[in-house]
Amino acid sequence: MIARLFKRFSPLVVLLLGILFSQLALAQDATGIPGIPAFTVTPGEGDGVQEYSVTLQILALMTALTFLPAMLMMMTSFTRIIVVFAILRQALGLQATPSNQILLGLALFLSIFIMKPVLEEANRVGLQPYLQEEVTSLEAVALASQPFKKFMMEQTRESDLALFMRMADEQYQTPEDVSFWVLMPAFVTSELKTAFQIGFILFIPFLIIDMVVASVLMAMGMMMLSPIIISLPFKIMLFVLVDGWALIMGTLAASYGI
Incomplete structure (x- = not known):
């Protein structure tokens, strides 16, 4: 039951988190107070590999959780x-x-x-x-x-x-x-x-x-x-x-x- 509810509402949670982080970024621009970056890309040292911000990693992880049942069966x-x-x-x-x-x-x-x-x-x-x-x-x-x-x-x-x-x-x-x-x-x-x-x-x-x-x-x-x-x-x-x-x-x- 919990897994079905999470699978149903996880896209909504991701969307709400995205809105929240965008609002925090707008608040930072308006007040000058440091907030949570909505998008940060850090270039690698010489190898051209780019690292995404922790915020996007969390969003990607929460989205990937919906595939856990399929991964459990497939792997x-x-x-x-x-x-x-x-x-x-x-x-x-x-x-x-x-x-x-x-x-x-x-x-x-x-x-x-x-x-x-x-x-x-x-x-x-x-x-x-x-x-x-x-x-x-x-x-x-x-x-x-x-x-x-x-x-x-x-x-x-x-x-x-x-x-x-x-x-x-x-x-x-x-x-x-x-x-x-x-x-x-x-x-x-x-x-x-x-x-x-x-x-x-x-x-x-x-x-x-x-x-x-x-x-x-x-x-x-x-x-x-x-x-x-x-x-x-x-x-x-x-x-x-x-x-x-x-x-x-x-x-x-x-x-x-x-």
Whole structure:
């Protein structure tokens, strides 16, 4: 709910902030009192790189926050995890248990656990040098993106990457040269393919239970009784006895080499 409200009203907030900063700039011109600059560009030393003011960086950051959900799905393990959880719930025959909020929370924190080495590396090579004013903001973004790019490249199938390279009509000599705009859709395609493979394996034992229960009910002449009502307790019992949640979590983490 909060995310939807923020996504809806964030452009309005950015507009209001822009108006506020412009009014402060006008007040400075009228009174001569120093205020917050609405636009400041600082040229680099000899390399031609320009640094924008902190005010514009904040505005750009607030605007970029609206893309966080898409970035979460496109650049992390979240997609594979949430798709597997959804298929698992469907295989168990449970329509709303666990709820969507619980599944999203599990997927989010498991994604953080899996992505922890990548996040730590991005913090070490990109964020910390920027906070210590050793690199510019653009250089920090480029450095911090390299661990994510390496992670995505390791999880992307060559066939999927080649497909989007043909669609973009681009060729790359080394993996480091691959553009993010080509790598991200290839990565998501590979994640979906892997998630459905894991989901297929999860579906098999529960499907066998459904078939056995349906055959028994038909043999007993109880064709009006839904097999789902009878098979559901058996599927839940099987899932609990084999410690299913631990197996699912371990399998998803192991699929990323953890």
